[in-house]
Each structure stands twice: as C-alpha cells, then as structure tokens.
Amino acid sequence: MFNILLIEDDAALFGEIRQRLAQWSYQVHGITDFGRVLEEFAALKPELVIIDIQLPQYDGFHWCRTIRAHSKVPILMLSSRDHPSDMVMSMTLGADDYVQKPFHFEVLVAKIQAILRRVYNYTSDRPELRTWRGATVEPVKNTVSSPQGTVLLTKNEMFLLNILVEHKGQIVTREAMIQALWDNEDFVSDNTLTVNVNRLRKKLEPLGLDACIETRVGQGYIATEEGTL
Incomplete structure (x- = not known):
C-alpha cells in the first residue's frame, strides 16, 4: 500500500x-x-x-x-x-x-x-525478474531470454510485456493497459495500443512466444501460461 x-x-x-x-x-x-x-x-x-x-x-x-x-x-x-x-x-x-x-x-x-x-x-536497484513459459523477462535490461536466444525490447515494449506477464493467465483489459501507460505519449489511444502489442509479438517471434500473447476480443490481452495453447 x-x-x-x-x-x-x-x-x-x-x-x-x-x-x-x-x-x-x-x-x-x-x-x-x-x-x-x-x-x-x-x-x-x-x-x-x-x-x-x-x-x-x-x-x-x-x-x-x-x-x-x-x-x-x-x-x-x-x-x-x-x-x-x-x-x-x-x-x-x-x-x-x-x-x-x-x-x-x-x-x-x-x-x-x-x-x-x-x-x-523501474528505478529499483533489484527489479523483479519474471519467468514465463521457460523464458526470463528482465526489465532492467529490457531483454527476454529463453533456450532459443535473447531478444532486446524497447522500453515501451518491456512495459507492456511486464504488465501482461505480471498477470499471466489473466486478462488485462485494454483500459488498464492504457491507464498504466498514460504518461507515455506513444500510448494515447486504443489504436496505438494495438499497434504496439503487435510489435511486441513480432519481437517475441524468434523465441516462439508471439502466439502466447492472445487477444481476447472486447476485453483485452492475456499472456497465456504453460499448457493453455
């Protein structure tokens, strides 16, 4: 609190x-x-x-x-x-x-x-590492690593992924994602959120994780957990 x-x-x-x-x-x-x-x-x-x-x-x-x-x-x-x-x-x-x-x-x-x-x-000396489908999400380095390799995300892409992985297995509404990113001028509309989620998926494609971020029509997005695909 x-x-x-x-x-x-x-x-x-x-x-x-x-x-x-x-x-x-x-x-x-x-x-x-x-x-x-x-x-x-x-x-x-x-x-x-x-x-x-x-x-x-x-x-x-x-x-x-x-x-x-x-x-x-x-x-x-x-x-x-x-x-x-x-x-x-x-x-x-x-x-x-x-x-x-x-x-x-x-x-x-x-x-x-x-x-x-x-x-x-995002200014903590020890930012929390998150694991997701065998990959490690590391906000301080803006990287996602798995046995398939490592990809470098932009700060905005990491912001999005961290929100989704923090609530993996749960739907994160579009409204909640836009509110969380309100202070970033790249995220001021529903359309730009869609564009940036698609960019994030493209970045995750080499790791085989692109399909693990699902769109739930009329609701939002979900980072699926193991065995849910």
Missing part, C-alpha cells in the same frame, strides 16, 4: 479523493497545519505528494519548491486555474505531473499509477 500526502484545503474534495483512492488501496493523508507542511511531510515520508496550487498561508508552488529541496519524492500538482503558466511553473519547480481541475477521477488515478510505476517499479 502506497502512502500519499494530499495537500488540499478543500475538505469536501479531500474527502472524495481519499475515499476514491482507498478503492485502489492507496492510503491518503492530509495536512493538519498548513504552516507546517514540511514537518508533516517529513514525519509521514509518503511515496507521492499531491499539492493543490491554491492553499492558505503559502501556495502550492512554495511547498513544491520546499519539498523538492529536501526530497526526490514524486509530486503531482493540482490547479483550478486555466493558466498554462501554472503547468510551466509546476514543472520548473520539479513537479512530476500536473492535473487541472475539474478532472475525471480516472485521469487522476491513471496519472498516479503511471508516476508510481515509473518511480518505484
């Missing part, structure tokens, strides 16, 4: 976000004193910080700058103002992403998932 610090003074919005994120097994914590945000951040040690730009005492830009000076924790900014300068300022101060209010909750979840997956799944 990831701990998220939500720096938001709108009690109703805070409660809604906390309730909705709890459905995704995220633990959301708030601020009790908006003049002591840094102290509360240090005490909690969250894996992600979400900061509203409009806050009492000091604005979100101040706290983004202050937290970034002390930590590399990922930061997601929220703003109710339709000012491109807010996004520019957020990124300049070290924020990892930006969401404008009002937002669809699915977009917020997708952004959170993408940040957490990128920061904590």
Whole structure:
C-alpha cells in the first residue's frame, strides 16, 4: 500500500479523493497545519505528494519548491486555474505531473499509477525478474531470454510485456493497459495500443512466444501460461 500526502484545503474534495483512492488501496493523508507542511511531510515520508496550487498561508508552488529541496519524492500538482503558466511553473519547480481541475477521477488515478510505476517499479536497484513459459523477462535490461536466444525490447515494449506477464493467465483489459501507460505519449489511444502489442509479438517471434500473447476480443490481452495453447 502506497502512502500519499494530499495537500488540499478543500475538505469536501479531500474527502472524495481519499475515499476514491482507498478503492485502489492507496492510503491518503492530509495536512493538519498548513504552516507546517514540511514537518508533516517529513514525519509521514509518503511515496507521492499531491499539492493543490491554491492553499492558505503559502501556495502550492512554495511547498513544491520546499519539498523538492529536501526530497526526490514524486509530486503531482493540482490547479483550478486555466493558466498554462501554472503547468510551466509546476514543472520548473520539479513537479512530476500536473492535473487541472475539474478532472475525471480516472485521469487522476491513471496519472498516479503511471508516476508510481515509473518511480518505484523501474528505478529499483533489484527489479523483479519474471519467468514465463521457460523464458526470463528482465526489465532492467529490457531483454527476454529463453533456450532459443535473447531478444532486446524497447522500453515501451518491456512495459507492456511486464504488465501482461505480471498477470499471466489473466486478462488485462485494454483500459488498464492504457491507464498504466498514460504518461507515455506513444500510448494515447486504443489504436496505438494495438499497434504496439503487435510489435511486441513480432519481437517475441524468434523465441516462439508471439502466439502466447492472445487477444481476447472486447476485453483485452492475456499472456497465456504453460499448457493453455
């Protein structure tokens, strides 16, 4: 379970976000004193910080700058103002992403998932090796190895394969795959997902694994397990 610090003074919005994120097994914590945000951040040690730009005492830009000076924790900014300068300022101060209010909750979840997956799944000193149908999937090297040889995948292809193999034997919906890859501009539509899955299959063909990623029409994709073909 990831701990998220939500720096938001709108009690109703805070409660809604906390309730909705709890459905995704995220633990959301708030601020009790908006003049002591840094102290509360240090005490909690969250894996992600979400900061509203409009806050009492000091604005979100101040706290983004202050937290970034002390930590590399990922930061997601929220703003109710339709000012491109807010996004520019957020990124300049070290924020990892930006969401404008009002937002669809699915977009917020997708952004959170993408940040957490990128920061904590792919920067680990010991990324998890996965085995699949006699092959070894190694994210840190972007390789898949089997007795037939080794193929090198692009980062995006490995991202897709890792999601499928993590849930091997289960259908991964197209929506879930697109959400997980939301922060990558190559994956912004249903059509581009299809194209990239086909490219992944082509890469896996020399290992005899291309047919092991099946399309389930109207649902998504599945990395089949041994004996299911």
